[in-house]
Amino acid sequence: MENFVFAYPTKNYFGKEAAKQALNAELPKYGKNVLLAYGGGSIKRNGIYDEVMALLQEQGKEVTEFQGIMSNPTYAKVQEGAKLCRDHKIDFILAVGGGSVSDCCKAVSAQAKLTSDLYDYEYQEKKIPQDGIPMGVIVTAAGTGSEQNAGAVITYEEKNWKGALWGTPASFAVLDPYYTKTVPQKQVLSGAFDTLSHCMETYLGTPRQPNLSDRMNEAVMRSVIENTRKVAKDPEDMNARSELFWAAAMAENGILKIGKVTDFQAHMIEHQLGAFTNCNHGCGLAAIQPALYRHLAPAARKQYARLARNVFDVNGEEADDETTLEIALKGIEKLAAFIREIGLPTTLTELLGEVDDAMLRQVADTAVITKGCAKQLTPDEIYAILQEAK
Amino acid sequence: MENFVFAYPTKNYFGKEAAKQALNAELPKYGKNVLLAYGGGSIKRNGIYDEVMALLQEQGKEVTEFQGIMSNPTYAKVQEGAKLCRDHKIDFILAVGGGSVSDCCKAVSAQAKLTSDLYDYEYQEKKIPQDGIPMGVIVTAAGTGSEQNAGAVITYEEKNWKGALWGTPASFAVLDPYYTKTVPQKQVLSGAFDTLSHCMETYLGTPRQPNLSDRMNEAVMRSVIENTRKVAKDPEDMNARSELFWAAAMAENGILKIGKVTDFQAHMIEHQLGAFTNCNHGCGLAAIQPALYRHLAPAARKQYARLARNVFDVNGEEADDETTLEIALKGIEKLAAFIREIGLPTTLTELLGEVDDAMLRQVADTAVITKGCAKQLTPDEIYAILQEAK
Known part of the structure; x- marks a missing residue:
């Protein structure tokens, strides 16, 4: 700690x-x-x-x-x-x-x-x-x-x-x-994904050695996934909605960030996408995050593998760098599958309709990116990620 | 929630x-x-x-x-x-x-x-x-x-x-x-057990439907067990000591108690034992808790089975009341084994030397016991539990 x-x-x-x-x-x-x-x-x-x-x-x-x-x-x-x-x-x-x-x-x-x-x-x-x-x-x-x-x-x-x-x-x-209760279902689900995103961007920060905050964060992420699934099936499930409500607070009240440097690169890119397109925040994150994480995982494969294992139930031996990365990427595929399952956009095209490359270039050039915990992204890398997310 | x-x-x-x-x-x-x-x-x-x-x-x-x-x-x-x-x-x-x-x-x-x-x-x-x-x-x-x-x-x-x-x-x-760093090792370990005890007494409260607090609590308990083992082996492991320090704070800052009614019957009995013997608090809890939990588990078997499964890695199918109780009791045995492993007293005799039955009777008669989450204990039941813990 x-x-x-x-x-x-x-x-x-x-x-x-x-x-x-x-x-x-x-x-x-x-x-x-x-x-x-x-x-x-x-x-x-x-x-x-x-x-x-x-x-x-x-x-x-x-x-x-x-x-x-x-x-x-x-x-x-x-x-x-x-x-x-x-x-x-x-x-x-x-x-x-x-x-x-x-x-x-x-x-x-x-x-x-x-x-x-x-x-x-x-x-x-x-x-x-x-x-x-x-x-x-x-x-x-x-x-x-x-x-x-x-x-x-x-x-x-x-x-x-x-x-x-x-x-x-x-x-x-x-x-x-x-x-x-009167919030449209799409917004309920995109809000829940925003919570999951806050958790992941915290969990994937540094230090790399797991601490108590990470362990609690895993519990929150598993809860968010389970209860989002419940609400996706039954919007009237008030217990699941309550759990999501408190999870959203826990993700941002600072408790899970204790002893951590957080990443939040997905948020920074999405914020610029939002500045140019006014898209829904949680949906923007859903469309960007898997492509971004595929790009970042090789630079922090153990961390991403831990997420895959402890939150997305991916099994397998981490014998070397390659197999660790395989586990990490399987976790990201499970994340993408979860996004599809709850009906949020998995591509920018799905989110925005026709996507203008010049706009994506502007997003990439203006995204205020801090050092990042896995690696510092260049505008060209962000543009490549946005293209992959298209 | x-x-x-x-x-x-x-x-x-x-x-x-x-x-x-x-x-x-x-x-x-x-x-x-x-x-x-x-x-x-x-x-x-x-x-x-x-x-x-x-x-x-x-x-x-x-x-x-x-x-x-x-x-x-x-x-x-x-x-x-x-x-x-x-x-x-x-x-x-x-x-x-x-x-x-x-x-x-x-x-x-x-x-x-x-x-x-x-x-x-x-x-x-x-x-x-x-x-x-x-x-x-x-x-x-x-x-x-x-x-x-x-x-x-x-x-x-x-x-x-x-x-x-x-x-x-x-x-x-x-x-x-x-x-x-200058705290005697026995006190470090009994302090860590006190933390685990706070977590368990919270987790074993009501409501019975698991909520976000319970999930985070499981994460804290697993962390406490893992890091107590590390400190028991190597008192100089400063990372493990740090993790235990923050876990102790998390167990009592109220976050894990959110949405819960806590039990704390082990603490109430131990407090009276302390009043009569001035024994170390964490060691008193260690000597009492397994016997108390064996006594309470039949009245809240699903809850105790959940603890066994999610914290003490007990497997097995909960086909009916009986098999659920079996799983619950296996968890309590693992708790007792953990206490032995870290060198804390597992019996009152080990804790106090010769044990005076008249004193135990007084402890049982004066323990201020609230309703409890599994069941309300009578003085006779508390006396029986203390006898079992002897």
């Missing part, structure tokens, strides 16, 4: 009617002016808006609405939210939605307390915001685990950039599986 | 030289008057005292010493610490030691802020303390995970009672595996 510092600032309220319990316990801690943030209005159709608004009014809160947060939230939307916070002297942000709403609000919270431009502050001045407007998240779509940490994935349209900004973590999160 | 509310108030600093990092980051947050609490003085012999004192002095803290905290800390010691806190207007408690020092200080912290007597407040008035003097723990012996939660096991000598008091959780914990 490597050295680490770990804090978990978010209190979780999980289960049926958790919103009422959480808001009654938590809202009195904050001032009167609340920013109620949400997306395209599905919470008005499914009744969550009325429920939350009633709880806010019971406590005498002054509510300012911040609506229309899009999937792949934009930097312009972050600025809009921050301006609302300043104009209305917001004391508390209540985000109601999936990862996009949560991500947007984490960045809004930090930007509202900052005189500098948030992007410049982080990427030019290389600083991390230390302050933010307190916030809570009521999660209405499982998968991203965004409510569990401070990272926000934001699309900066003018720069054709989609990437991570550091925002404010939520003080509390509400995870009521019944609140996710 | 059942409903739950989960918060994790303790920030963890883990690894070599973590104390310096933690104290420099955390101490400036608190006032000048620090209570430095420790045990019998081993920290003076191994250099930790000097190191910590230098860090406190660098920051200009006024240090009051609270020394001589015994294993199985007494209620009288708690009162002594609370008086010191009041007399010296203590702003912050720094506990340096194992579970006993941490437990004692958690209760001291709560008692110091309370006008009522802590025991009466909790057991007569049925209240839980809401306030306490802020504290940090530098852990010098792994196993109890005491630094990760608010529970304190205290011996009330006048009442012949050893049980749980609710205290204040630490704001931060320091886990430096190198700080545990």
Whole structure:
């Protein structure tokens, strides 16, 4: 186990009617002016808006609405939210939605307390915001685990950039599986795949010697695979949905990342694909990940073989480098088969329709790729991976 | 996954030289008057005292010493610490030691802020303390995970009672595996068994349907068993010691208990055995647990069979109740074999020398046993279990 510092600032309220319990316990801690943030209005159709608004009014809160947060939230939307916070002297942000709403609000919270431009502050001045407007998240779509940490994935349209900004973590999160019941099945499954992807990108990081986090991660991955299969067969399986909901939180609350350097190259490539095509995040990952992993596995074959063995039940002897790689690749084939089985796209063509090579070239050239844990990818390699995924 | 509310108030600093990092980051947050609490003085012999004192002095803290905290800390010691806190207007408690020092200080912290007597407040008035003097723990012996939660096991000598008091959780914990290097090997191994015991008592709780917490728990238990074996063979295996250190924290930080009702009947019986004999906690558990589990398994055979299968690698078909119980009992035999293998006592005679039946009868009659997850034990059943463990 490597050295680490770990804090978990978010209190979780999980289960049926958790919103009422959480808001009654938590809202009195904050001032009167609340920013109620949400997306395209599905919470008005499914009744969550009325429920939350009633709880806010019971406590005498002054509510300012911040609506229309899009999937792949934009930097312009972050600025809009921050301006609302300043104009209305917001004391508390209540985000109601999936990862996009949560991500947007984490960045809004930090930007509202900052005189500098948030992007410049982080990427030019290389600083991390230390302050933010307190916030809570009521999660209405499982998968991203965004409510569990401070990272926000934001699309900066003018720069054709989609990437991570550091925002404010939520003080509390509400995870009521019944609140996710009206989410379209495709999004439920792509959310579950996003969770699996977070787990794999953590597991395939360094160090190479397995540690306690890796072992727990294997347990989470096996659970995600099993419960995704259950939900794919029966969307009404509330126990499986609950398990997936908490797994999504576990994948991103930092516990599985303890003592690890994570990889997240699949996410970085997908983020750029998203910046150019606005595709669904989990589906984008599904289409890219097997091709990427086939490319990375030779540089970290033992690690990939361990994934194959302990999560995808691949057997066989690792007698030498070659047989180890064979096991690793069999695991990746099982991953691809799992993606097919749950009905997510396995190719970019399936995801996007006709695929423009010039766009793929741009994605490859602009993907912000860190060193990576298996190997550092060049733009040409990323382009080759995207071609293979086509 | 059942409903739950989960918060994790303790920030963890883990690894070599973590104390310096933690104290420099955390101490400036608190006032000048620090209570430095420790045990019998081993920290003076191994250099930790000097190191910590230098860090406190660098920051200009006024240090009051609270020394001589015994294993199985007494209620009288708690009162002594609370008086010191009041007399010296203590702003912050720094506990340096194992579970006993941490437990004692958690209760001291709560008692110091309370006008009522802590025991009466909790057991007569049925209240839980809401306030306490802020504290940090530098852990010098792994196993109890005491630094990760608010529970304190205290011996009330006048009442012949050893049980749980609710205290204040630490704001931060320091886990430096190198700080545990001078702990006697027997205590290292009994600490590791305490961790395994926490995991099992959680896993064998309800609900019976396996959830994500159970799966992660299996991973932690397998890790504890593997790394305890490594440390039993080579006490200098610092990687294995690190893994055990973090596993001890994971077993008691609440993550594995999410969505579970835990059992902890082995702990309750051992606590009373400790109250009458002052025996080592982990060794007491080792001597009791197999006999207790043989007794409980018929009432929760599927659960015990799952433990046997997923942690102790027992195979075989669960065709009916009888074969399921067979698998469960094989798992308990493997647990007993593991205890023998790492050199912990497998009988009360081995643990205590000659065993007085009248004392066992008193233990059985006074063990505070909750409903239990498999079955509620009567004093006669506990006595029979202790006889079997003799």
